[in-house]
Every structure is written in structure tokens, then in C-alpha cells.
Amino acid sequence: MNLRVVSRYVGLLLFTVAVLMLAPVGLAIFDGEPRTITAYAVATFCCIALALTLRRIGQLDDDHEIHRKDALGVVGFTWLALGILGGLPFILEGSIPSIPSAIFEAVSGFTTTGATVVADIDGLSRATNLWRCLMHWIGGMGIVVLFVAVFPQLGVGAKHLFKSEVPGPTTEGLRPKIQQTATALWWIYGSLTALCTVLLMLAGMPLFDAICHAMSTLGTGGFSSKGASVGAFASPTIDWIISAFMLIAGLNFGLYYGLLRRKWRTFYRNYELRFYLSVNLIVIAIVAVSIAGKHGNWADTLRHATFQTLAVTTTTGFMTEDFDTYPDIARFALFCCMFMGACAGSTAGGLKASRVFVLGKVVLRELSIIVRPHQVSAIRVGRGTVSQDVAGGIATFFAAYFFLFAVASFLLVASGLELMSAMSATIACLSSVGPGLDAVGPTHNFGFIPGAGKAVLCVCMIAGRLEIFALFAIFSARTWRR
């Protein structure tokens, strides 16, 4: 890894963050809250100062080409820095005075987890709520993807950067150049967010809440400007709009690009989409049946079952009611869904539906080989096949994911959490869902977890967002060798 190249680009990326931080500064000025203005202005200034310092260190080197190792370094360090800089205004404003909690909130924001440490969300300033949801929105499509879209002429280095932040199993480019791909993705993302905002406003949500919820929904984050989350609006229309957009955000954005280019067939033939929708329908049915007695009518039952299921499977983490009070069968179905997450190429976290599907196929094939050892069969997915290498890579990813889950759960239990809370908190952070079960359930928050536990969960969140390897690569000695 060439530290100067890394420093240069981390500096440029942080500069992008500083520009985005001007949004809450503007809102705080509009609202006339001196303390909030100072907090966000100082944080922006710190961001710019750090960015300029890093740029200066990076400028000493003429070698501007970004290699794979450098890209991993840029992405890894940027995401670590995002947590600290993103949490700075919370500390300065006093809304979250504890440093570990503020960093946790920011990491949860940028990684689109949506796990909060704030008990009284309704008491937060509008600027802080905007910043929380803006972090989701930036983190959803990815700050590096935004950077690649905005800064041309990075060449193949841009591709390395892009892939370090979007490492999912779908690597097919939408456009020939990675910059064009990144731009197309951000356009689609931005347009869908705008559409969601307008629909929410038409459904009666105030402008500010509509913007916050649209950003949080499309980023599959989960932060809400209301303490009772989406449930605070008590509007079936809003519930259905957000359910629809959670689902939209949970699908591969490449498919939307295909739709724009009238490739209908690639959309409905997509095996991951079919699989993901089938899983959702099954889980919605399980949840709906199990909570049938809770609501008086089927319409409400179906609405709540759909909303809670999509909130978990798309790893958004909104709620219209506390799913932790559901019968165990529904809780367990939702807990399992936390592992899978949504589709590759979406803004959601988790293992990704395509990986789960392929792994299922691998398991079935292994079973058939035990029965007929001489049979040669391919791993068929949709209209194509998956090579042995790809299947091996997916199995490795599963192993790493569960290993990290086990280690983090153990550390949380060791720090004093009860078993189910520890396990659900870990997977809720690793898959970027947000709320877990029991002590970290939808109506609770993560504030009570000790500092060390929060640090473990921060690592889980970033590792989950960057699909594990990109984060741990910067801790590997091989990455540091030039």
C-alpha cells in the first residue's frame, strides 16, 4: 500500500464529506440554533482541515495511480474516519455527549444500520436528524461510489475503489466505464429518493420528515426523525409507500438501469429477484398468520406483517409496531432473515440473497454427489451456471461472516449482555438491520451497551457494510507491503 496515495484520496473523500456536512449547517442556520450551528460548523471545519492535511501529505508523491491494495486502504481508512468525523457534531452539540456513543451513532448512520443510542429522538434538533438520515443516504450508495462518479479520470483505479466499497457478488458493470456506472447508480438512487419524498408528502407527511424518511428508506438505514419511527405517523398509506420503497432499495440497482433501457427480460428473469421475493412472501405469510389475532382485520395484519418483514429483510430497521412482542415463530423467522439481507447491488446489507441461493444449490449438489459419486453436475442459477471458484468464494464469505458473528457475540456476552440480545445485536449490526431482539429490540436502544461492546459492534457494522474483507485487508501485513 502506498500511504501517500491512500492519504491523498482519503483526503479528497473527506472533503466530499465536508461539503455534504454543509446541509445540516444550513438547516441549523435556518432554524436559528446557535449551539447546533457551532457544532456542525466546527465539525465541517475539522473535516476540511483533516482533508487538506491528508491531501498535503499525498501531494508529495507523483505516483497517482491507485492499485488494488491502495483502494482497499482508501476505502477502509475512509470508513474508519467517517465514524469519527460523523460523530463529532453529536459530541459538540451535546446531543450525544459520550464519545463511544457518538461514534457508534455515526458508524450506524454511514453503514445504514440504523441502530441508535438516542433514547429521546423527538428531542433532537432538526439539523441532527437531517445529518443522521443524510449519513444513511450517503452510506447507502456509498461515499466512494459518489466520489468515483464525481471525479473523472481515475481510470482503472476508480474501478478498484468502486469494488472495494461495493464488493457484492454482482460485478457486472452497467456501463463500459466505472465512472459512468457510478454516475448512473447515483442518478437512479437520487431520483428514487426524490420520488419517495414526493409520495410521502402527498400522503400527508411534512416536508422535513418526508426528506429524512426517504433518505433513510432508500439507504435502507432505519433512522427516523420520530421516536416511534414510521409508526408515529399512524398512516396506512405512509406504511405502504415506505414498504414499497424499502423493497425497491433492497433490489439490485442494476436491474433498474436495465428497466430504463427497456430490458424487461433481464428484470423478470433475474433469479435473485425471484428468490428474494419468494422468501419475503413466505416470511410475510408466517408473520401474518402468527399475529392474526393481534389486529382486528386482515388489512392491518397484512400491512404490519409486510412492513416489519420488509424492514428486516431489506435491513432497513424501521418499525410500525414492536416486532419483539410477536410470537416466537415470527421473531425467529425475522431473526433468520437478518442473516440473509436483501439483493446484491442494493443498498442493503446481510449475506445477500444470491449468495444464500447459490449456497443452497451447492448444498443440494453435494447431497446428490453423496448418492451418485460419479455424477457430474453444474451449479445452475437462473439461465447460467456458477463456477466452482465463485461457489468457493461464497462459501468462504459465509464462513467468515459466521466466524465474525460468533466472535462478536462472544465478546458482547463477555461484556455482560444476555445471550439473545448479544446475538441479535451482533447480527443486526453485521447485516446493518439496526434493531435486534430483547434488550436491543425495536423500542429499545443501544445506549446501555458498554464502550467496549459498542466498539465491537462498530467493527461489525463497518465489516458488514464493506463485506468483511475490505476492512480486514487494511489490518493485513500483506496490504502494507509496497
Next chain:
Amino acid sequence: MRVLILGAGEVGRHLARSLSSDANVVLLDADPRALGIAEEELDVLVMEGNATHRDALEAAEVREADLVISVAGQDSVNVSASVLAKNLGARRAVARVDDPGFYRGSLGVERDVAGIDACVCASRLVGVDLLRLVNRVEVGWTSTFVGGAVHVGVVELGDDSPVAGGPIGSLGTEAASITRAVLRGDSIRLPSEIASLEAGDRVILGGPPVGVASVARSMRASGTNRVVIVGGGDVGLQLARALSALTREVSIVEESRERCEALASQLAKTTILHGNGTNLAFLREEQIGRAETALAVTGTDEVNLMSSLLSNELGVEHTFALVHRPGYSSVYAHLGIDGTTSAHEVLSSTLQWLLPGRTVVSSATLPDSDWSILELRVPHTLPRQLRVRDLSLGASTRILGVLPHSDPTIAPEANPVLTGGEHLLVVCPIRDRRSAERGVTRLETKNG
């Protein structure tokens, strides 16, 4: 501009790299490993699929491609893929066809064959490029235009030059298609403007590679007499044919007995030696060291490198080698080999030449002067009938030659009628390059 490259091998990847800064490149190949390498190295879109399957070409959006380049391993695949691509709506298609028997001419580029816009032969093109390198030993400075079909050389006349004092018209009677101009002091003069050549004049010659070399040779008191070519494949054969017209003695060293016999029947004036180009005892016995120039053009990099080093060791003044793996040229230069060429480089520069849209197709600056040579492409449709001299290319710009579309030879007329699609070879002061370019682009704007 969108370019679809069929075949992600070494050549395909090299082309993708050289084109990706100007164009949106899509790379299609059936081999996932080759695509994996491309994905890692290049900012292009890679797609898995067979180049001769309609589904794969359609998935790669061939209809939107401005240019399709087929550079897969087999000629038949390249031809059928290019024809298919054109049928499916690609604007232009270029195929790599390495079988020399496919071509009528000897240049390595042929236009409009079976619906394909251009077919390129890598072995012919490297042969022509090696000839340019050999010429550079005598001429001092050479550059290629018209996709390698035209070489331009500059010969400085010494006091002992046999043509000093004579009229410029006497040069090149044997090759009518050679264009000439003289750089005297700081000014360029056309043949009609000077009475006789003087020592110190720098004569600019442009035309087919062999013709330029032959005229250049007639202008110098001494020159290369002996050339050894290691490797008797198509490149070796083409080089031997071209060089035997220029030098007294050409020898080919070839390892295969059958190939030697085939060469002997085709090359009357060339000495064919059956042996290994890396066998020191054999090279000594055949007195390879007496040659001034050695060219190693076998199909293996190791043999070419070793043979060139041995030739140097035996006393050959200038050694040139064909390089197959891209990116290794600097290693050869480091080891003292005078020049290299490779299929990747020549194919890529030829394809750059074939790319649509640019007015200045290629350019070069004359050494130690304020003049540059430009190759300008005339638009395909012209607003009215024009003669070359009607063009306003700048006061000091001189037209060296006009090449009709699909014919890479310089027209003999001094002021031909332009029908569209011609290439102009002009020499102009460096500061006037823009005005020369504008003189041609203006025709397009009027038209469009």
C-alpha cells in the same frame, strides 16, 4: 464512441487499454480467466460470451457499437464475428486475419472485404514496421502514416552524396509513387521550386516502405549490404522479399527443414540457412557477424532475445527483434537491442488510424525543425467538387500527397479532384497545425 472488442487475449486487452481513454470499451470473450485479467487491469466492461453467437453480440449491444474489432485467436472466428456484427448493426467492423493468403496486397491492411470495413494482418504489419526500423539505420528518421502503408523518411545529404548537385527530379524514377520535398534552412520547398539539390539539404521522402528505402539508399554513398533474418515464418518471408530489393545479401535462418525448402522455392535471391538461430557454433560457422543488420522474427520471445544477443556478440551492428509479450520492449532496449516491434503495438496504431471521427489521423514532428507532418482525413461527403489546391490549409502548408480512400498509394497527379474520404499528407509549421486542421474540418461543418 463505443468500441466492442471480441477476444480478451493479450492483443484484445492491449487494444482495450489503448482505446479506453477515448472510447467506451466493451470486451467480449468466452474465457472467464482472460476476462478476469481484463477486469483487474482495465476500466472497461467485460462480458462473457462467444463472439460468433448472435445472442452474445446482442447482449453486448453490438447495434450501438461504433466499431467492432475481432481479435480472437482464429481467423475464421474473426471474419464470421465481424460479418455478424455488421449484420447486427455495428457501424464499422475490423477483423484480424493472419493468413497472408487472404490478402491481395502486401501491406497488411485491406479495406471493404466481404462487408468487413478492414482486415488487418498482424504478421504483415510487423514486417512493415521492422522494415521501417531497418530503414531508420540508413535514413536517420522515419515515421509511418496511413496505418503503416506510407513511410516518411528524412535523408540529410552529405558532401559525398551521389545526388548532391543533381536535379531533384532525378530521384525516384524507379518509384513513381514517392513524394518529395526539401527542407533547406528553415523552409520547405517542393521539387518544382528548386533547381538542384545541395549538400546539407534534408530530403523528405514519402511513399511505400520499400520505395522510400530504395530512394534513400540511392542518395547515400554507403549503406547496408548484408542482412540476416532469424525465423522464416510469414514475417521473415515478407522481410526477405522487401530487403532483397535494397541490400546485396539477405539470409534467412530457419529451424524447420520443410519450411526452408518452401522458402527456397519462393525466394530466388535469398540465402536460406537450415539451423537454429540460438546455436552459437552454427551462427559462427555461417559468419553471421559479417552482417550489418540482424532481425529476429521467430514465434518465440526467448529465441528472438537470445538470437539478437548472440548476433550482437558476434559483431552485428544493428539488431532488431519481434516481441510477442506486451510491455517487454524496454527490457530489450536495456540489453542493447536497437529496436523492437510487436503485433500489439502495430495493430493498435493501425486501428487508431481506422477509428472514425478524427481529422488529424496521425502526425509527426520533423527532427531539429519547426515543421510537422500531418495526415488529414477529408470528410466522406463534400459540399461541392473541390481540387486539392482549393483547400485553405494555411499560407506555409505544403501538400506532400493525396491518398484516395481504400487505396494507400499516393496519387500521381499534383492537383487531383477530391471525391471525399481521401487522406492528405501535408507538411506545415508546428504553429500552423490548427489552421491546417481547420481547413479540412471546415468542409465537414459546411456539410453538416
